[in-house]
Amino acid sequence: MESGYVALEGGSVVDARCRAPGTAHGELVFTTAYTGYEESLTDPSYEEQVLTFSYPLIGNYGVRAERFEDGTVHPNAVVARELTDDVAEWLADEGVPAVDHLDTRDLVGQIREGGAMKCGISAGPDASPEAAKAALADCPGMSDHDDIGAQVSVAAAETYEPEGAADGPDVALVDCGAKGSIRESLLARGATVHVLPYDVSPGDVADLDPDVLFVSNGPGDPANFEAAQTLVSEFAGDLPLAGICLGQQIVARALGGETAKMDFGHRGVNQPVLDLDSDRVVMTTQNHGYTVADPGPELDVTQVNVNDDTAEGLESDDLDVITRQYHPEANPGPHDSLDFFDDVLAMTGDSRRTPVSAD
Template identity: 80%
Template structure:
């Protein structure tokens, strides 16, 4: 079996086994999810990252395309304690390097202590530690991916459930998971999926009842066009957002964001609602968080670190969540979020011209 090497920021090189050959680089992050590896690997929010699975065996129930969240694998490389042949062959077909037979507990512990870090990977019969170190040397930071939205967004508008009788939703695609679209379609909405850099003219052509900003990868500060849309229509059309969408909406309404040490990635993040005091388990995948909420009120917080998990404004008709209510993988404790945001559409609203 061919060898592999993982070069970590700081200079340490870890030896591993090659499961899918190639070289890769990115921000090394980990997920604590023990199921849902197909959904995680096809989640656009992992773009430009090297995904480490903390659960020791990945692939024990095969690979099924109907579980995919997008049309490709997004991490630049994959690390696990052990990958089954099914997953290894899938990653090989996707040209995504993958390695296993290394101590992922040590890697995860290092990320928790030192924060998410750059890394380089080289895997294959001719791989050397120097190859991995060269990848590490060339690795940019997440904030350096200024046009990451273009890598994960639709290039042209798409329409789902066109003949529905429910609300018209303009979903700005910053890296949307497919299950977000499905959750809206299941509630009889027509979903107009628009590119991340959609213009006011694109929005007005749809004339939506709801403007929805999706999840996605990277630094929210790099989604300037999406933020400008929110600034344009806030107060004129109801707004909703998930994950990156919450961060972009908060920035547009006077808030700020910051990078977390190692983020929240997994399916067991506890969130407390400040009004009901109810705690729910949530699925999360993000490395940035809202630091200052601007015009929005905090309605939910993370039990572990008190970061903002839910933001709202009755005056502006805004509801956002930092976690993924649609889960996939994960618990379905918070699916009612989609009912709440569609309730904001109420009687059909007409957009005020952006002029």
């Protein structure tokens, strides 16, 4: 069996087994999810990262395209204790390097202690520790990917209509790396969904005259999504606003808040979130490395993470804003928070205050 190597910041190199050949680098992160590997691997939020699975066996129920969140694998490379042949072959076909047969418990422990770190991967017949170190040396930080949105967004607007009569609200979904299940969750509730490029102009949104502006999840530093922030600023108060994950961070920044990079982020399907109004705890799916450190003057924190008190939900009754840091569409994960999409669509119609303006 061919060899693989993982070079870490700090100088250490971990020996592994090659499961899909190639050389790659990226920010090394881990997920605690024990299921949903197909959804995780096709989640655009993992763009420019190297995904480590903490659960020891990945691939035990095969690979089925209907579970994919996007048409491609997004992590730059994959690390696991053991990958099945199905997953290894899929990653090889996608050109994504993958290694296993290493102690992922130790690797996850290092990430928890030192934070998400840069790494280099070398795997295959020509693999070597030196090649892994060279890949690491060329690895940029996540905030250095100035235009990462262009790597994951649609190039032009796409419109999806629900089955049956399309008489529901129109949603302008700003695609900063949107998971397909977000679009499907809106379609299932009768909405027409206009998927728009991450850098769509206010004028193009005004021409659509949607009922709600929805900012999606996505990869990287929210500070690099300036066009989406401008869009939120332009329509705040005129149009109901919603956001998921990166979308929450973009909305907060646009309305005067601040974001910060987390030590190792939240990635998994068992993150507990406390709703401050109902005092109810729900289990959630999460995948993010940045958080809203200060919601600013316009937004109220309505939900917090039970483990570290980070902001999980922001709202404004005056501006018709509702956002979530976690993934209510729950692919994969618990369905505790699917009602978020009902709450978003409830802001449309009679609650809309004024016509959309691009002035």
